[in-house]
Amino acid sequence: MESSALDFVAQSCMDLTEALNTAGSEADRDILIVNHIKKVSSVVTAVEDFKKDLEWVNVSEPISLSQHCSDKIVVLDFWTYCCINCYHVLPDLAHLEKLHSVENGLVVIGVHCAKFNNEKDSSNILAAVRRYNIHHPVVNDADSSYWEALGIHCWPTLLILGPGNKPLFVLTGEGHREELVSFVGVAIRHFGFRISTAEIPMSPSNYIRPKDCDVLQFPSKVALNPFYRGRGEEPFLAISDTGNHRVILTDCSGIILRIIGGPEPGFKDGKLSEARLNSPQGVCWLSGSVLAVCDTNNHAVRAVHLDDGTVEVLVGTGEQSHTGDLGGKCLGMQALSSPWDVVLYTTPDMDMSIRPQLPPPPPAPSSPPSAP
Structure with a gap:
């Protein structure tokens, strides 16, 4: 045609x-x-x-x-x-x-x-x-x-x-x-x-996960904990196990300490054992006990609080933002569209404000020599 x-x-x-x-x-x-x-x-x-x-x-x-x-x-x-x-x-x-x-x-x-x-x-x-x-x-x-x-x-x-x-x-x-x-x-x-009611020769290529779900499925991101001090059960790595809809926390030898979400997709806050994610991607440590997770298919950024063992929505509504959404709403009311990665940006004074450090102003032009 x-x-x-x-x-x-x-x-x-x-x-x-x-x-x-x-x-x-x-x-x-x-x-x-x-x-x-x-x-x-x-x-x-x-x-x-x-x-x-x-x-x-x-x-x-x-x-x-x-x-x-x-x-x-x-x-x-x-x-x-x-x-x-x-x-x-x-x-x-x-x-x-x-x-x-x-x-x-x-x-x-x-x-x-x-x-x-x-x-x-x-x-x-x-x-x-x-x-x-x-x-x-x-x-x-x-x-x-x-x-x-x-x-x-x-x-x-x-x-x-x-x-x-x-x-x-x-x-x-x-x-x-x-x-x-x-x-x-x-x-x-x-x-x-x-319209015909006939079937067509389909044969879906299904992937059957192991029952124990120990195998990573399409892992996408990994974040080293910059606040790690080697204390007790302190996590060293956060791994987005995207295909299993979960985030895995390990120690420095790779032993799994905690699992958040999985194995099925969902959108639920609460205790770590009950929270559900949907194809998480980017992960970023905000502190030694708080992990930000890009919950991509839920169009949200979630916060994992290890101190009290809970998960909550940081940004997003669970629905994809509409084309032309200029933002500007409060965090829990601002819709996102498939957040893919997240990074912590801090200013030199560590006040956690999101403002770029501006370059110093150019030097003032020198005054022309005065006439004799």
Whole structure:
């Protein structure tokens, strides 16, 4: 399919979004979406199928759009695993897949298009699929041939296909959960009897954790305790065991002293044994007994208090901040977006204020010699 056809769909989607913003009711919104589907599908042609020599994850055989998906609503997610915006789209797709199964007519396919050379390796993609709990099929478009053939321009891009593999909607960037739910839901209802209930050859690559959970799973950050003095049970290292949704504290010989969170994700304060984290990343010692943790998937920074054995929210609300949020709210009310790392910055007087040390002012220009 020529890129101009996809550009037409994208422009039509922008016009649709503008019209939806002024719609008076849900019924009016549905009518606008149906009219958009009729207009676009009468003009565009089917997208081309995947090449036969591509590598796949989460399938028992390669997926063919024409063979397996011609009577489905298909969401093609063009992504790469190093892209934080692509990462933010995954919960929206998981939510959509809970609403509509393959048997109900929806197929989500991740089209992985690498930005860097190491991302072209299918084993690395498989690791990312396991890490992010992706259960839908993922194809490795290593040389970006499919990306270029469809005229995709950026990560992430969501291309929604109707029956006959005709492109109906294009969404770029993150934050489109409401549109995804509306567009897919209306499309499934609109096409009705044309939607197939057949299964597709899926085979999720599940990772089974050991029951004792002694093995690190995708550890991401480690922080040496700068306040360490070698006293008793004083922690020496803090390790983010991201895949197990926990933080591990060890002594200087690597013996585990305490575990915060895990093994399942959650968002809960309280005692160390009861607190829950969700894919923690950056860790930073604020003192010898207080550890700051970037609770990435909970969009928060948590404080671990070792003296009284508790965990609390330091910054964040548990929900991702909206695009354009300028901040400025009190810590517990200020939403964050996937905090990845944290560092302690102190001024020379150690008053813990967050202000950079300004360079000294330039010397004053010397006065010109006075006339005799």
